[in-house]
Amino acid sequence: xNKFKVYNFLKKLGLFILVIWTVVSLVTLLIELVPGxxxxxxxxxxxxxxxxxxxxxxxxLDSPPFFFSFNSDQGFKWHGTNNRYLKYWKGVLTGDxxxxxxxxxxxxxxxxxxxxxxxxxxxxxLFIAILISVPLGVLAGTRKNSLIDNFASFFALxxxxxxxxxxxxxxxYVFAVKIQIFNPTGSYDAKDIVLPAxxxxxxxxxxxTRMVRSSVIEELGEDYVRxxxxxxxxxxxxxxxxxxxxxLIPVVTILGLQLGVLLAGAIITEKIFNWRGIGTLLLDxxxxxxxxxxxxxxxxxxxxxxxxxSFTDWIYGRLDPRIRIS
Amino acid sequence: xxGWIRELGFPSFSNVNRLSYIGFFLxxxxxxxxxxxxAIAPHDPIKQxxxxxxEEERLVTRKREAPSKEFWFGTDNLGRDTxxxxxxxxxxxxxxxxxxxxxxxxxxxxxxxxxxFYGGWLDKILAGYLFNVVMAFPGLLLAIAIVAFLSGTxxxxxxxxxxxxxxxxxxxxxxxxxxxxxxxxxxxxxDYVQAARALxxxxxxxxxxxxxxxxxxxxxxxASLAMAxxxxxxxxxxxxxxxxxxxxxxxxxxxxxARGIDVLTSAPYNLIFPGAALALTVxxxxxxxxxxxxxxxxxxxxx
Numbered sequence: 326x327n328k329f330k331v332y333n334f335l336k337k338l339g340l341f342i343l344v345i346w347t348v349v350s351l352v353t354l355l356i357e358l359v360p361g362x363x364x365x366x367x368x369x370x371x372x373x374x375x376x377x378x379x380x381x382x383x384x385x386l387d388s389p390p391f392f393f394s395f396n397s398d399q400g401f402k403w404h405g406t407n408n409r410y411l412k413y414w415k416g417v418l419t420g421d422x423x424x425x426x427x428x429x430x431x432x433x434x435x436x437x438x439x440x441x442x443x444x445x446x447x448x449x450x451l452f453i454a455i456l457i458s459v460p461l462g463v464l465a466g467t468r469k470n471s472l473i474d475n476f477a478s479f480f481a482l483x484x485x486x487x488x489x490x491x492x493x494x495x496x497x498y499v500f501a502v503k504i505q506i507f508n509p510t511g512s513y514d515a516k517d518i519v520l521p522a523x524x525x526x527x528x529x530x531x532x533x534t535r536m537v538r539s540s541v542i543e544e545l546g547e548d549y550v551r552x553x554x555x556x557x558x559x560x561x562x563x564x565x566x567x568x569x570x571x572x573l574i575p576v577v578t579i580l581g582l583q584l585g586v587l588l589a590g591a592i593i594t595e596k597i598f599n600w601r602g603i604g605t606l607l608l609d610x611x612x613x614x615x616x617x618x619x620x621x622x623x624x625x626x627x628x629x630x631x632x633x634x635s636f637t638d639w640i641y642g643r644l645d646p647r648i649r650i651s
Numbered sequence: 652x653x654g655w656i657r658e659l660g661f662p663s664f665s666n667v668n669r670l671s672y673i674g675f676f677l678x679x680x681x682x683x684x685x686x687x688x689x690a691i692a693p694h695d696p697i698k699q700x701x702x703x704x705x706e707e708e709r710l711v712t713r714k715r716e717a718p719s720k721e722f723w724f725g726t727d728n729l730g731r732d733t734x735x736x737x738x739x740x741x742x743x744x745x746x747x748x749x750x751x752x753x754x755x756x757x758x759x760x761x762x763x764x765x766x767x768f769y770g771g772w773l774d775k776i777l778a779g780y781l782f783n784v785v786m787a788f789p790g791l792l793l794a795i796a797i798v799a800f801l802s803g804t805x806x807x808x809x810x811x812x813x814x815x816x817x818x819x820x821x822x823x824x825x826x827x828x829x830x831x832x833x834x835x836x837x838x839x840x841x842d843y844v845q846a847a848r849a850l851x852x853x854x855x856x857x858x859x860x861x862x863x864x865x866x867x868x869x870x871x872x873x874a875s876l877a878m879a880x881x882x883x884x885x886x887x888x889x890x891x892x893x894x895x896x897x898x899x900x901x902x903x904x905x906x907x908x909a910r911g912i913d914v915l916t917s918a919p920y921n922l923i924f925p926g927a928a929l930a931l932t933v934x935x936x937x938x939x940x941x942x943x944x945x946x947x948x949x950x951x952x953x954x
Contacts, residue, residue: 491926
């Protein structure tokens with residue numbers, strides 16, 4: 326570790342902490358966007374003052390939203406440290422995301438209960454995407470302009486322009502209504518993950534197919550491939566041991582960036598297939614105006630996304646020494 | 652996209668311009684449909700049709716009817732004309748799409764220009780920090796949260812459109828800002844800009860007269876791709892129940908209404924037509940964007 330590396334590492338770490346702080350703060354303050362009194366918005370006009378007060382007390386809504394406030398009536402006003410922003414931050418650091426307005430249960434418990442289903446879905450989608458895109462991309466890249474290459478380009482086109490909420494119901498129509506091999510919704514047995522995972526992974530596999538193909542074509546033109554061929558290695562070994570090793574490096578970064586798309590896309594996919602994950606939890610929270618729950622889910626997904634992105638950044642540096650320093 | 656399609660070797664589509672022509676054509680159809688929706692739609696998109704049933708001796712809803720001369724694309728689950736709803740649905744997509752592209756474009760260009768032109772600590776705050784924060788959120792998730800929180804109990808259609816536009820602009824500007832900043836950093840070192848500076852041109856004159864015209868081309872590409880993204884995002888939010896409230900038709904809500912098992916079984920065209928319309932519109936703006944990028948960048952044309 327030389328000075329330069331340490332400096333770079335600290336710079337990256339600093340930015341990471343700064344971004345996390347801002348994102349959490351923004352999510353914390355998101356709840357202030359709700360028009361009017363949050364207690365009134367949730368309980369309705371019929372609520373008695375006593376009920377409203379009890380609700381405010383229960384959900385920490387009785388203190389001012391931020392350190393200070395500014396409006397035309399009262400001007401600038403300092404509220405001190407007894408504010409919602411600081412309280413929420415204290416909660417975040419001690420693993421307490423507040424209590425759900427609707428079920429009265431800790432939000433974090435509700436999220437932990439549902440998160441594994443979403444992670445399972447996202448990983449299955451990732452798996453399907455890699456399973457489709459790597460062989461298809463390699464075949465298309467090594468046999469330029471062949472039938473399989475054209476098929477790959479058509480597949481990639483469909484994957485990009487067909488959004489999940491069109492593809493998902495179409496898959497249900499074909500594989501659950503016409504040919505009844507899958508259940509249309511829910512997760513009753515193990516194979517029920519196939520349709521949702523394919524729906525979620527389709528766009529990703531389209532992007533990956535395209536990436537694998539172009540990076541295989543690029544690598545095939547490199548000197549080391551000519552050397553390997555001149556040594557008399559079989560074409561399979563050249564492609565799968567030499568070309569793929571280098572060709573998959575850019576794919577890794579895309580995977581990291583796409584994780585956020587997967588998590589956000591999971592909300593839509595979970596709605597289509599009634600999958601009991603964090604996405605349906607978010608939508609339930611929106612429908613019941615459970616703002617505390619929505620806030621918690623947004624926070625957890627955003628933080629997962631940022632951490633995953635930083636992690637891929639790091640992995641990318643490990644895999645490809647050329648970009649470690651730049 | 653055109654680039655890689657050709658790169659992937661689509662033989663009949665090997666001509667770049669042909670694909671972007673398809674894009675322009677589809678986009679024109681989409682825009683004209685949206686503008687002239689009331690004239691094109693044969694029926695009221697909200698009206699539920701019914702008929703007298705002699706067997707039941709009462710009025711029944713003409714729901715899930717197959718395509719016919721009267722209802723070109725059939726009727727939906729509530730007996731409304733799918734074709735008329737599809738035509739009117741284009742209006743919301745276009746309105747939200749254009750507004751998001753223009754508003755976030757202006758914000759992005761200004762912020763990107765500031766960051767690139769003045770550099771220094773302003774650039775560090777904007778490009779080093781703010782861009783990263785905005786990109787740290789998965790865009791759709793933030794839009795969902797903002798729309799859900801902004802619309803209290805019963806939002807009016809106009810409020811919802813406003814909220815959708817706000818939510819998408821909050822994350823949308825950063826794409827333009829990055830493009831603009833990159834262009835400014837490149838162009839400001841060109842000899843003619845240096846010459847203008849030496850002649851005493853102020854920063855505003857340098858920015859608007861000398862730098863901006865050079866940055867316009869990549870911004871148009873960005874706008875076209877952003878249009879595809881905005882149309883898709885509006886449909887996604889509508890699908891999730893965060894769009895214009897019913898009964899007003901949007902493509903997202905039409906798809907949501909059509910995915911019940913009973914509708915899928917007896918009237919799948921209720922899903923297929925809005926799905927195809929959405930996919931073609933997204934495709935069109937992607938084709939235009941990629942076609943323009945290749946056209947504007949001769950280096951890419953040869954690849």
